[in-house]
Amino acid sequence: MTTESLKPFFEPQSVAVVGASRDPSKGGSIIVGNLKRWDSKFVERVYPINPGADKVLDLKAYPSLKEIPDKVDLVVVLTPARTLPTIMKDAAEKNVKAVIIESAGFAEVGPEGIALQEEVVRIAKSAGIRIIGPNCTGIINANNNLITTFVEVSEITKGGVSVVAQTGMFAGTLIPEFISQNLGISKVACFGNKADVDEVDLIEYYAEDPDTQVIALYLEGIADGRRLIQVAKDVTKKKPIIILKGGRSDAGAKAALSHTASIAGRGEVVEAAFKQIGILQAETLEDLIGFSKALDWLELPNGNRVAIFTASGGGGVLSADQCAQQGLNVVSLSPTTVSKLSEVFPEWMPPANPIDIWPAISVAKHGLNEVHGLVLQSVIDDKSVDCILFILMALKELEQIDIDMIINMQVNNRKPMVVWLFGDPRIISKWRDRFEDHRIPVFLTLSESVRALKALYVYKKFKESIK
């Protein structure tokens, strides 16, 4: 039911933009520009509304919703707050079922705005219109390239991650970050004040959406914790949900109130409940991105036993510390693995975990790639190892490492592996994309690498607990 009513937001057949502007620097122009990137079969069904213009960005403009000769599935609004009641009435008359209100100046600004927002919701309810917003950037659907946000989004990387966010940056500034980090997006919904459609509705929608594998949330307020938990506890059985919660401190809660009119609260109780139903908690934006990528791309590990592959001794020590801190077990290698590795390790350096391959490389009886291949295959085959942290130094001296060999060994194997890559930016950018093209997550910091592995393990444990 909810799912059906949200469909026009993500899969409309026609879209009108109220507040379409001919000034290219204005949000009302940028929205139209973004909509022109929509799946080509729909582009001619983008309708700019501007009483003073014949055309906006070469599309025929209309003075109001009511003059559009076509059925309108979705309306996007960016006119001043006070104009909304009239627009909603027009939408009702036009039998529109979905409106994204991007304009600010509602509940987040105090009593007058609250009253205005209530009026808008009242009109919508009586006409059976669903609202996303106000005070938001709307939605992105990477699957049909529908983009309603008022900052330019000219590119999206498609993938299995769908985002619910109570702030606009997830449909704006963060998009190039997602692209540069190869995070594949299915859908993004930024709902601002959530006068109507809220995180629970969207979670329900994403739960049913075949293109969504992982659900990532940024929330400032939680309107109805009980309902969220009721819904989410069934969803986490099928798809992972990750949450980054804003407003956890007093200072943050105060900021959330003026940002999206959210009552953030301290939320320890809610957080404990989240944990119990398998929602993964991100502490930072990097976590939210990293966990999403790892959960979208990798199998879950059988347990928490990690093998650390490194050519840097110091990197191995720091990794072991961080794994231990995150509850991962830097396990002893099986006798079989030790004996296989002994073939390439110098006599004076018995193989152990972290597996520091530098001594094996520096002895140079065996080639760089022979050592990499043998060590990685041994670890993949070792039944006492559940997951792999692969530390790779982007160093000119190691540039002849056969990355394709490593990738091939890994894609033929279901043991989750993440790569911590650091060093020369030129080599990093080359290697990173090659790994990630094959869905092997690469992180540029150790802590993100280890935390992503940990998230996989935490979700696996949850799945086991509900069997």
Add this chain to the structure above:
Amino acid sequence: MTTESLKPFFEPQSVAVVGASRDPSKGGSIIVGNLKRWDSKFVERVYPINPGADKVLDLKAYPSLKEIPDKVDLVVVLTPARTLPTIMKDAAEKNVKAVIIESAGFAEVGPEGIALQEEVVRIAKSAGIRIIGPNCTGIINANNNLITTFVEVSEITKGGVSVVAQTGMFAGTLIPEFISQNLGISKVACFGNKADVDEVDLIEYYAEDPDTQVIALYLEGIADGRRLIQVAKDVTKKKPIIILKGGRSDAGAKAALSHTASIAGRGEVVEAAFKQIGILQAETLEDLIGFSKALDWLELPNGNRVAIFTASGGGGVLSADQCAQQGLNVVSLSPTTVSKLSEVFPEWMPPANPIDIWPAISVAKHGLNEVHGLVLQSVIDDKSVDCILFILMALKELEQIDIDMIINMQVNNRKPMVVWLFGDPRIISKWRDRFEDHRIPVFLTLSESVRALKALYVYKKFKESIK
């Protein structure tokens, strides 16, 4: 005394390389290549030692140390461990006073290696030779461009940060990271097994070194905690010391033992003592780099009261959370500041901290740069604000922000400010370098930004406590 004896490592007049190789892929060739980048007045005093070669990389080679016709200040060795006793005897005969042993296969490999290391140290002691290593990458002095490491270092960014590290990557893989993060280096010493010269000697040396403003340590084992604290407690009064400690977990301690023969221990006691004498603790490599940069470039804040400047509401909320979590006070702005900001803020959005300028921008009565300028200047002038977290979205729509104006306001002011920059990588790389050219630290994650501000405050509090 220590200081005098370490001088030949950093400021030799001549260097011999034992194990100089003609094979460009070998460490023994790369060392010579790096030394050819030395201050041009010394380059002809680089002496490759190779009994089978006339020349190495166009430099005249000698069969042994003893044949060099010149005085030799520093010897760098990368021949197998077992050759070291003979080489040390040659060095003694030649009256060398400083040897960097980069070869591995000593105390880190067990009883035989321990015995060998002890023999080498015995010879050195009786001849008054200081040793850095074994099992290390030696030193970098950015001030005269002296580089002894066995991975190619073709570039260093000069600055005030000097590193002491018990792992080679600080004189190798991390150098391009330092460059891409604009971290300015004065000196790096990677001492491996520290058979002789240890972290305390190096701290003493850096304390006296006029080019060193900040001392950054990566340590796996602490040989003599009491002596470290004795020395460091005087140094931290003048120069900040930051430590990243490896081997804090059992798994990490085990790895440290096989990496650099370090007895890492759990170290809670030592850590508490560090804190007391003002040594700053880094949890990650990113912290070590970020704290160093902030402490090298910025004044210390008067207190912990932070103003958050943001065009992203969500960014403001998350920042307030992280500041609170790190013990920074997201302070109320002074009435004067509020009244100044009200000039550009819409009536429905009273200015508060975090200062979300988006409403002011979107109302568009005032230009982007007018808003940025007025807000930043107000915060700089506000006596209730000790430091500034400047959140900048690298977004096409904001690309016309006058970065030079922001930089100029900031360089004429002594209130510490860090920038969290995220979004479009093309804009990031352009803006980042401009800020950092003027010693305004830029971070690509929020947590690094906030933690760096916190480090400044912690060091300030320490300095006040010892007044």
